[in-house]
Amino acid sequence: NDQELLRGKKVLVTAGGTVERIDPVRYLTNDSSGKMGFAIAEAAHLMGADVTLVMGKTSAMPPEGIRTVKVESTQQMLDAVVARLREMDVVVKAAAVADYRPVEQAEQKIKKKEEAMILQLVKNPDILQTIGSMKTSQFIIGFAAETENIDEYALDKLKRKNCDLLVANDVTQEGAGFGTDTNVVRIYDGSGLVEALPVMTKREVARQLLILTVQRMKKGERAN
Ligand code: PMT
Numbered sequence: 273n274d275q276e277l278l279r280g281k282k283v284l285v286t287a288g289g290t291v292e293r294i295d296p297v298r299y300l301t302n303d304s305s306g307k308m309g310f311a312i313a314e315a316a317h318l319m320g321a322d323v324t325l326v327m328g329k330t331s332a333m334p335p336e337g338i339r340t341v342k343v344e345s346t347q348q349m350l351d352a353v354v355a356r357l358r359e360m361d362v363v364v365k366a367a368a369v370a371d372y373r374p375v376e377q378a379e380q381k382i383k384k385k386e387e388a389m390i391l392q393l394v395k396n397p398d399i400l401q402t403i404g405s406m407k408t409s410q411f412i413i414g415f416a417a418e419t420e421n422i423d424e425y426a427l428d429k430l431k432r433k434n435c436d437l438l439v440a441n442d443v444t445q446e447g448a449g450f451g452t453d454t455n456v457v458r459i460y461d462g463s464g465l466v467e468a469l470p471v472m473t474k475r476e477v478a479r480q481l482l483i484l485t486v487q488r489m490k491k492g493e494r495a496n
Contacts (some may be wrong), residue, residue, distance in 0.1 A: 277486045279320035284360045285313040286367035288330035290346040295378035303369045306330030308474050309366035315478035326352045346370050346396040364413045365400045404434030416440040437465040447471040
């Protein structure tokens with residue numbers, strides 16, 4: 273019976289891709305559908321949590337009955353997450369965040385010219401790293417979309433961004449990553465690989481991940 277597992281806990285989940293405007297009609301984004309984050313928000317809700325879903329650009333339907341906050345840019349997602357961080361028990365960063373944004377957002381549609389166009393980009397803040405450095409008692413779960421060296425890159429992200437768990441998906445694998453209803457994930461903590469799950473629905477991945485989270489939060493409470 274899952275219904276009580278997260279009762280009384282506040283969970284924030286980010287889903288979808290952030291959007292960085294070039295001008296009023298053009299933007300940079302990525303292929304995130306929101307499905308992974310939606311599955312986590314729904315699973316947390318079914319476990320009794322008070323869930324807030326911060327969503328960027330998505331193509332799937334968000335779960336019903338969950339508080340949602342819509343954002344567009346990485347900066348807006350950062351602000352939405354940071355503003356709520358203090359009150360949260362768990363934060364799950366399943367969103368695919370744009371690492372760069374155009375230096376300028378043109379107020380008018382950019383006109384086509386004869387010569388080539390160079391779009392200059394600046395680095396965005398890293399939301400996960402920011403909240404990782406601010407965290408007090410929150411249990412923070414990061415994601416990593418990788419195409420190679422998955423263990424090495426995932427563990428590096430977990431440490432750099434100060435997460436409690438990191439979920440890596442090799443997005444080149446069949447049935448994994450962007451847009452699909454399934455995923456293939458490897459879950460890490462500070463000491464290494466915790467679980468390598470076979471291909472399963474994003475809903476099942478979400479449930480497994482939250483069960484691990486509940487177990488770890490219980491251990492943490494006992495240790496204090
Ligand atoms: O939405 P779906 O179609 O279901 O696809 C799911 C998914 C592939 C998007 C999801 O499973 C996933 O892997 N999400 C993270 C994608 C990503 O941005 O990975 P990354 O390795 O670039 O970033 C690592 C972590 O840092 C992520 O938790 C990301 O949210 C966070 N990050 C990254 C950059 C940035 N500027 N700020 C961040 O917070």
